[in-house]
Amino acid sequence: MGMALLSVLLLWARVPDYPDFRDAKGFYYRFYRDDMNGNLIEGHDGEVVFWGLFERDYPEELQKLKKLVVPATAKSVRDVGSDQPDPRTYRVTRIGEHAFQGMTELEEIVLPEGIKSVDPFSMSGIPAKRINIPSTLITFYPQNLHGYDGKWEAVTVAAKHPRLSAASGILYSKKKDTLWVMPQARQGSVIVPATVKVIAEEAFADAKKVTQVQLPAGLKKMGRKAFGGSTVTKVNIPGGVKDVPEKAFAFCQSLSQVTLANGPTSIGDEAFMYCTALKSIKLPATVKKIGKEAFYGCRNVRDFYCDAKVPPAADIDAFRDVKNCKLHVPAGSEEAYKKAPRWQEFFK
Numbered sequence: 001m002g003m004a005l006l007s008v009l010l011l012w013a014r015v016p017d018y019p020d021f022r023d024a025k026g027f028y029y030r031f032y033r034d035d036m037n038g039n040l041i042e043g044h045d046g047e048v049v050f051w052g053l054f055e056r057d058y059p060e061e062l063q064k065l066k067k068l069v070v071p072a073t074a075k076s077v078r079d080v081g082s083d084q085p086d087p088r089t090y091r092v093t094r095i096g097e098h099a100f101q102g103m104t105e106l107e108e109i110v111l112p113e114g115i116k117s118v119d120p121f122s123m124s125g126i127p128a129k130r131i132n133i134p135s136t137l138i139t140f141y142p143q144n145l146h147g148y149d150g151k152w153e154a155v156t157v158a159a160k161h162p163r164l165s166a167a168s169g170i171l172y173s174k175k176k177d178t179l180w181v182m183p184q185a186r187q188g189s190v191i192v193p194a195t196v197k198v199i200a201e202e203a204f205a206d207a208k209k210v211t212q213v214q215l216p217a218g219l220k221k222m223g224r225k226a227f228g229g230s231t232v233t234k235v236n237i238p239g240g241v242k243d244v245p246e247k248a249f250a251f252c253q254s255l256s257q258v259t260l261a262n263g264p265t266s267i268g269d270e271a272f273m274y275c276t277a278l279k280s281i282k283l284p285a286t287v288k289k290i291g292k293e294a295f296y297g298c299r300n301v302r303d304f305y306c307d308a309k310v311p312p313a314a315d316i317d318a319f320r321d322v323k324n325c326k327l328h329v330p331a332g333s334e335e336a337y338k339k340a341p342r343w344q345e346f347f348k
Contacts, residue, residue, distance in 0.1 A: 018030070021085065023077060024075070025071070026053070028052060029049060029050060031044070031048055032047060044093075046088075046091055047090060047093040048090040048092055050095050051099060052099035062103065064105050066105060066107050067107065071092055072091070072112035072113070073091055073092060095118040097121050098125075100123055100126045103126055104126070105127065109132075111133065111137065112134060114136055117139030118139070119141075120141050120144065122144060130152075130153055130156075131155055132156045133166075135162070137161070151184070151185050152185055153183055155170070161174070162174065164180070170182050176195040177197045178197065178198040178199075179198070181200070182207060184206060184208065186207065187209040189210075190213045192213065197218060199221070208231050210230055210231060213232050218238070218240060221241065221242075222245055222248055224245045226248050228247045228248065228250045228252070229252065230252055231253075233254050243264065243265065243268060244266065244271050246269045247269070248268060248272075250273040250275075251273065255272075255277055256277040258278065261284065265286055265287060266287065266288065266291065268291045271291060271295075273293055273298075275297075275298050276297065277300065280301060283307065283308070283312070285307040288312050289313050290313070290315065293320065295318060296319075296321055299323060301322055304346065306328070309336075311337050316342075327343070
């Protein structure tokens with residue numbers, strides 16, 4: 001059976017995500033269940049998942065909540081599919097998918113100690129600005145904070161959290177050697193701390209109010225789409241970053257200046273795709289490979305500098321739509337560039 005067909009059959013086999021009971025405030029909860037057959041999952045006795053507002057006729061006072069303090073414990077006042085409420089009290093240890101859906105005015109989420117995981121997409125479609133991360137929260141997807149409305153202002157982290165920390169509303173690893181998420185509502189210039197060695201995948205993605213980002217000299221790695229779709233205007237990439245990753249600055253249409261120090265060996269696929277404000281580009285001699293569509297759509301570049309004496313290997317459409325542009329190469333290397341695939345397009 002083909003993988004595509006198998007995936008479809010598995011999707012059909014999923015049990016609908018229905019809650020098990022509602023508390024006195026009107027919030028719904030679900031036991032830990034296997035999504036494939038609905039059976040309870042062992043090892044979670046006394047625990048439940050916060051399921052939020054499940055019904056379509058949400059109570060108006062919950063729809064208009066500005067600040068939500070997720071309960072640390074839950075007790076049933078109405079079981080779904082039963083007239084007899086469960087008398088037990090359960091610990092809330094997980095936030096379910098789309099848990100905050102329907103809370104259209106929600107600005108702040110307070111998670112209690114005891115929450116262990118937050119499901120992907122749990123924060124989709126809400127205008128929240130602030131959230132805290134308790135020390136017990138281990139399974140967390142930073143992409144949850146890639147504000148769907150771009151309104152995230154700040155994240156705070158409990159001091160005793162074993163893996164994460166925060167400063168000025170930005171989410172870091174405990175030692176601040178990885179920058180996980182820069183809230184999308186952050187404005188102006190950002191100075192990344194000298195301790196940071198890694199900019200995580202999509203860390204600045206779609207940040208619409210940031211202008212300049214100062215990266216530390218000791219930076220070693222950037223994740224895929226690290227700045228993709230942001231409004232950053234200037235950036236210096238230090239030499240310790242060996243690979244400019246896929247879509248690193250794709251669709252950064254305000255990006256007018258990029259400085260790459262000696263060190264990077266490759267420019268990833270679509271790395272600078274549609275950076276339409278760029279007027280010039282300079283690649284250091286260390287660059288050996290340029291990925292597919294790396295500079296596709298950079299139609300306003302007029303000067304392209306490449307310091308490598310041997311033309312870097314350029315993949316398909318690496319310079320597509322780069323027109324009326326002068327290529328600057330080391331003395332004595334012009335003939336090699338004229339013959340090199342993709343580079344020869346500059347001489348037509």
